[in-house]
Amino acid sequence: MTDWTDVAAVEDVPDEDVLGVVADGLRIALFRLEGEIFALHDLCSHGQAFLSDGFVEDGCVECPLHQGLIDIRTGAARSAPITEAVRSFPTRVIGDRVEVGL
Amino acid sequence: MILAADGRVVIVGAGQAGAWVARTLRDEGFTGEVTLIGAEAYHPYERPPLSKDVLKGADAATTGALLTAGQAQALGITCLLSQTVTAIDRAMRQVTCVSGQTLPYDVLFLTTGSRPRPLPWPEGEGAERLHGLRTRDDALRLRSALDGAQSLAVIGGGLIGLEVAATARQSGLEVTVIEAGPRLCARSLPPVASDWLADLHRQNGVSLRMGETVAGVQSDGLGVTLTLGDGATLRVDQVLVGIGILPETGLAQSAGLTLNDGIVVDAEGRTSDPAIFAAGDATRQPCPMGAAPLRQETWANAQAQGIGAARAALGLAPTRVKLPWFWSDQYAANIQVLGRPDLAATCIEQTAPTADTASWRMLDAAGTLVGAVAVNAPRALRDVRKEMEKARAAKQA
Numbered sequence: 001m002t003d004w005t006d007v008a009a010v011e012d013v014p015d016e017d018v019l020g021v022v023a024d025g026l027r028i029a030l031f032r033l034e035g036e037i038f039a040l041h042d043l044c045s046h047g048q049a050f051l052s053d054g055f056v057e058d059g060c061v062e063c064p065l066h067q068g069l070i071d072i073r074t075g076a077a078r079s080a081p082i083t084e085a086v087r088s089f090p091t092r093v094i095g096d097r098v099e100v101g102l
Numbered sequence: 103m104i105l106a107a108d109g110r111v112v113i114v115g116a117g118q119a120g121a122w123v124a125r126t127l128r129d130e131g132f133t134g135e136v137t138l139i140g141a142e143a144y145h146p147y148e149r150p151p152l153s154k155d156v157l158k159g160a161d162a163a164t165t166g167a168l169l170t171a172g173q174a175q176a177l178g179i180t181c182l183l184s185q186t187v188t189a190i191d192r193a194m195r196q197v198t199c200v201s202g203q204t205l206p207y208d209v210l211f212l213t214t215g216s217r218p219r220p221l222p223w224p225e226g227e228g229a230e231r232l233h234g235l236r237t238r239d240d241a242l243r244l245r246s247a248l249d250g251a252q253s254l255a256v257i258g259g260g261l262i263g264l265e266v267a268a269t270a271r272q273s274g275l276e277v278t279v280i281e282a283g284p285r286l287c288a289r290s291l292p293p294v295a296s297d298w299l300a301d302l303h304r305q306n307g308v309s310l311r312m313g314e315t316v317a318g319v320q321s322d323g324l325g326v327t328l329t330l331g332d333g334a335t336l337r338v339d340q341v342l343v344g345i346g347i348l349p350e351t352g353l354a355q356s357a358g359l360t361l362n363d364g365i366v367v368d369a370e371g372r373t374s375d376p377a378i379f380a381a382g383d384a385t386r387q388p389c390p391m392g393a394a395p396l397r398q399e400t401w402a403n404a405q406a407q408g409i410g411a412a413r414a415a416l417g418l419a420p421t422r423v424k425l426p427w428f429w430s431d432q433y434a435a436n437i438q439v440l441g442r443p444d445l446a447a448t449c450i451e452q453t454a455p456t457a458d459t460a461s462w463r464m465l466d467a468a469g470t471l472v473g474a475v476a477v478n479a480p481r482a483l484r485d486v487r488k489e490m491e492k493a494r495a496a497k498q499a
Contacts, residue, residue: 055481055484064480064484067427080122080405081405
């Protein structure tokens with residue numbers, strides 16, 4: 001069973017952008033694409049960069065340090081230097097709150 | 103020359119460019135033979151951490167791994183390590199290794215990289231206290247030499263020297279940087295950013311000696327005495343030499359490929375031989391901004407050019423060539439540079455500088471945007487990148 005953790009208010013997750021939060025000591029990057037909220041581990045799988053400092057474009061987040069692209073919906077690597085997927089977490093909206101399944 | 107699915111590929115040079123050629127061939131479905139030949143004893147790794155994390159003590163074997171033994175095996179990439187190629191026979195399409203082994207190819211990639219420019223005088227008996235930094239072994243040798251050392255002199259105020267200077271300061275060493283020119287990183291930064299960087303190093307306790315040359319180096323087993331151009335001497339425990347790199351073009355030259363301070367390639371890595379591609383530090387390529395062809399001595403270029411050359415060999419459509427770009431990490435500063443600082447005539451503040459951040463737009467003599475420098479301000483750099491790419495697209499349309 002998924003263990004849901006309240007992480008943010010829905011309105012705090014910017015449209016087509018990213019919000020960094022901490023849940024149970026784990027850094028999470030929350031994204032909103034076309035109204036839907038996605039959550040990735042807030043750490044690039046290549047270097048020591050926070051994806052919450054990255055840039056959202058065409059469904060991907062671009063690492064702010066080395067310009068690698070990661071698919072926001074799945075965490076999959078989309079361009080060099082990223083070769084490993086970033087962990088992706090399920091999300092749900094309960095009322096005006098975002099919950100992440102850790 | 104388009105590589106058939108059952109073709110044979112040989113890649114000479116197992117650094118950033120070579121590894122991305124190999125990876126890209128497999129990512130794009132190439133099923134033929136891929137042999138990656140590297141002079142070092144290690145599977146491909148990324149070099150940027152060598153002057154920072156590895157020097158600070160990070161596990162060298164795993165830091166920056168680019169293509170591990172396991173990954174190479176899973177991808178069917180044969181890695182010949184501690185091996186060098188001595189000759190290319192273009193008519194027979196085969197390379198000969200120093201071991202005597204010959205390897206036939208349908209397409210050959212030269213990703214031979216570069217080597218540190220040596221000091222212009224004989225090293226003599228003090229050689230064990232003189233260091234360069236290019237390979238993992240160089241970094242481990244330097245790390246062990248700095249462990250217990252009190253002082254370090256860095257000859258050359260370029261990026262490698264300054265990154266090592268920062269790391270050594272963070273480890274408590276007394277550090278002197280000796281730069282022959284009037285400012286730091288004169289090739290890679292505009293003056294305003296050189297000044298900012300000089301302040302950063304001075305604030306961190308580095309002694310900067312600008313406009314100073316080194317006339318001689320003498321080691322007596324207990325330390326090194328540097329004789330400076332003005333006759334003064336400097337006594338230190340260890341010396342790092344970072345006075346630039348030279349492209350590794352010897353093999354290409356012997357094979358008769360067209361050279362111009364680098365292996366001349368087109369935007370997709372084609373050399374003057376249709377069966378040979380080249381990528382990375384060793385090449386001179388067209389400038390994506392339309393200026394004179396250039397050599398790019400960067401991680402990002404080696405990666406992008408390696409990917410581009412592999413795609414071209416497979417007959418795939420070219421991806422957009424990116425603008426020149428690199429970064430350097432010194433102390434807590436992440437410095438990113440976009441475009442061509444060598445074309446910059448003026449710099450204007452993109453954001454107001456603070457103690458930790460700064461960003462500038464670089465304009466050429468005609469007032470055209472030619473790049474940016476951003477310190478701990480990746481968003482500012484990205485804004486300029488988008489703007490330049492938009493202008494580029496409009497020009498090409």
